[in-house]
Amino acid sequence: MARVIIFFGLMLAVRVSVAGPIADYFLTGYDGVAWGTSLTNLVGVLPQGEHHFSTAPGERVYIVRNDEPLLGVPRLGATIQYHLGKDGGVEAIAVDVPFERRDQLMGTLLSLFGGYATQRVVGSAISYYWTPDHGISLSTRSSQSPKNGILEFWIGRVSNEKASTRAK
Numbered sequence: 058m059a060r061v062i063i064f065f066g067l068m069l070a071v072r073v074s075v076a077g078p079i080a081d082y083f084l085t086g087y088d089g090v091a092w093g094t095s096l097t098n099l100v101g102v103l104p105q106g107e108h109h110f111s112t113a114p115g116e117r118v119y120i121v122r123n124d125e126p127l128l129g130v131p132r133l134g135a136t137i138q139y140h141l142g143k144d145g146g147v148e149a150i151a152v153d154v155p156f157e158r159r160d161q162l163m164g165t166l167l168s169l170f171g172g173y174a175t176q177r178v179v180g181s182a183i184s185y186y187w188t189p190d191h192g193i194s195l196s197t198r199s200s201q202s203p204k205n206g207i208l209e210f211w212i213g214r215v216s217n218e219k220a221s222t223r224a225k
Contacts, residue, residue, distance in 0.1 A: 078170050079190035083212045086147070088125065090139065092214040093146035099139055106139075113149065115141030127152050127210060128169065130162045138209075149213035156206030159199055166210075170195060182207075189215045 086092050090099065096119060100106065103121045111118035119139045124132050135153040142148030154162050163185075167173075173185040173196075181202065187195040192215045199208040 077190040079187060079193050079195050082128075082169075083193045083195070084191060087150045087152070087212055088123070088137070090147060090150070092148070093144070094139075095145055096141060099147065111140055113140035114143045115145055115148070117141040127154060127162070128165050130154060130158050130165055132158070140213075149211060152210040152212075154208045154210055156199065156203060156208045159206070159208050162197065162208065162210065166195075166197065 086094070090102070094102075096108075096117060099119055103119075106119045106121040109118050109120060110116055118141070120136050121139070122135075123137045124135050126132060132152070132154050135155065137153065138151040139147050140149040140151065166187075170187050174188040175186045177184050177186070178201070181200050182198050183201050184196055184198040189195075194211070194213045194215050196211045197209065198211065200206045
C-alpha cells in the first residue's frame with residue numbers, strides 16, 4: 058500500500074513540474090525565433106522584413122511576410138510581427154491570421170489550450186487571454202465587425218516584473 062501511495066505522489070509531483078500546453082508549444086519562441094533574439098540577429102535570419110516604430114517597450118517592431126499555417130489554420134498572404142522589449146530582444150510575437158479564419162483559430166486554441174481566462178473589449182476590438190503558462194502568455198485580438206476585419210494571435214514572454222504586476 059505504501060508503494061502505491063509513493064507512486065501516486067511521484068506522479069503528482071511530475072505532473073506539477075511539467076509545463077502545460079502553452080509552454081509545450083511556445084516556451085522557446087515561435088517558428089525558429091527564440092525569445093530575446095536581438096534585432097540584428099532577427100534581421101540576419103529573416104532579412105526581408107520591415108522595421109517600424111512601435112508602442113512595444115523597445116519601441117520597435119520587425120514585420121515579415123510569412124503565410125505558414127498557425128496550428129493548422131491557413132494564413133495565406135499574412136505576416137508575423139516581432140515586438141522588441143526594453144532589452145532589445147524579441148518579447149512578443151503577433152501572428153496575423155485572415156479574419157475569416159477567426160472561428161477556426163478560436164476552435165483550435167480552445168481545443169489545444171482550454172478555455173480562455175478573460176476577455177476584454179477596447180473600442181472595436183475584442184481580446185481573449187489565456188492564463189500564462191511557465192512565463193508564456195497567449196491571446197487573440199480581433200475586430201468585432203467582419204467588415205475590414207483584423208485578427209491577430211499573440212504570444213509573449215511574461216517578465217518577472219509583469220508577472221508580479223498581474224498578481225496584484
